[in-house]
Amino acid sequence: xxxxxxxxxxxxxxxxxxxxxxxxxDVEKARTAMVTPAGNALGLGLSPAEADKAWADAxxxxxxxxxxxxxxxxxxxxxxxxxxxxxxxxxxxxxxSTYALFVGAANADVRAGVLxxxxxIKEVTVAEAEAGGKRVLNLSASPDILGGDASTVLTxxxxxxxxxxxxxxxxxxxxxxxxxxIVTYKSSRVTLxxxxxxxx
Numbered sequence: 001x002x003x004x005x006x007x008x009x010x011x012x013x014x015x016x017x018x019x020x021x022x023x024x025x026d027v028e029k030a031r032t033a034m035v036t037p038a039g040n041a042l043g044l045g046l047s048p049a050e051a052d053k054a055w056a057d058a059x060x061x062x063x064x065x066x067x068x069x070x071x072x073x074x075x076x077x078x079x080x081x082x083x084x085x086x087x088x089x090x091x092x093x094x095x096x097s098t099y100a101l102f103v104g105a106a107n108a109d110v111r112a113g114v115l116x117x118x119x120x121i122k123e124v125t126v127a128e129a130e131a132g133g134k135r136v137l138n139l140s141a142s143p144d145i146l147g148g149d150a151s152t153v154l155t156x157x158x159x160x161x162x163x164x165x166x167x168x169x170x171x172x173x174x175x176x177x178x179x180x181x182i183v184t185y186k187s188s189r190v191t192l193x194x195x196x197x198x199x200x
Contacts (some may be wrong), residue, residue, distance in 0.1 A: 003111065007017045008153065009034055011037050011038060012100075012103050013031070014037035014103075015034060015037050015096050015097070015099055015100035015103075015104075016100050016101065016103065016110050017033070017109070018030045018033035018034035018037065018096075018113070018117075019034070019097065019100045019101075019104065019110040019112075019114050019117065020107075020109045020110060020113055021033060021110070021113065022026075022112075022113035022114070022116045022117050023035070023109040023113035023116065024109075024113075025147075027116050027117065027120065030113060030116075030117060031069070031093065031117060031120060032044055032045055034092075034093055034096050034097055034100070034117055035075030035089055035092045035093050035096065035159070036092075037096060039054075039058060040054050041054055041057075041058030041059075042055070042079075042080070042085065042088055042089055043055060043079070044089060051079065052079060055079035055151055056076075059076045059077070062074075063076070071131075080092040081122055086147050087144050090121045090123060090134075090144075090145040091145045091146065091147065093117060093118075093120070093121060093180045094118065094121060094124070094141050094146070097114045097117045098154060099117055099167070100113075100114055100115070100116075101114045102163060102185065105162055105163050105185065106162075106185040106187045106188060106189040108160075108161075111160075111161035111162065112161070114118065115161060115193070118139060120127035121141075121145065122139065123141065123142045123144050123145050124139055124141050124145075125139070125140045126138070126139055126140075126144050127140070128158065129155075130165075130176040131155060131164065134157065134158070134159075135157075135158035136155050136156060136157060136158050136164060137155070137156045137157075137158050137161075138153050138154070138155050139153070139155075139156065140152070140153040140154075141153075141154070143171040143173075143174070148171060148173075148174055148175055149170070149171050149174045149176055149178045150168050150169060150170055150171050150174075151168075151169050151171060152166060152167065152168050153167045153169070153170065155167070162187050163185040163187070164184065164185060165182055165183060165184045166182070166185075167181070167182040167183075168180060168181045168182070169182075
């Protein structure tokens with residue numbers, strides 16, 4: 001703190017900034033930012049030629065990582081198009097948005113922005129329910145956008161949008177279904193004075 005050393009991880013900072021941008025109203029720009037915090041291998045917003053280059057560069061970078069680890073380099077894959085591309089974009093959007101929610105849930109703007117971004121995915125459904133005696137929102141994502149092996153239900157507090165749990169269900173038709181799992185969340189904030197006093 002004395003050195004004003006911001007040690008926030010760049011990826012965390014980018015996804016939370018994208019969520020806040022969505023909360024401010026520029027959902028389309030925020031959507032692109034949320035899909036691409038780790039790079040734009042899918043070519044979102046690029047010309048076909050630029051998208052092909054971005055994909056080829058990403059494939060080459062991945063191959064180099066495999067070589068460094070002494071592993072067999074997988075054969076290059078063609079750039080996804082059509083429905084496959086749409087599913088991958090939505091996968092990135094879901095994964096990065098929910099990650100932003102989990103690392104920045106105590107920030108109301110992050111919560112609002114994430115909800116706006118997830119609302120742009122047609123494969124995500126929203127339903128009111130009750131859990132633990134309180135009203136909740138269940139956001140369900142289909143296997144289409146989760147790699148085909150699972151679906152998931154993200155449960156949020158109806159009144160404030162704080163995440164409560166994330167439950168993963170194996171996909172019945174998958175050759176390699178995910179295991180059932182449930183993660184629960186608790187969000188809190190501290191003041192700068194608390195941090196200075198070591199109360200963290």
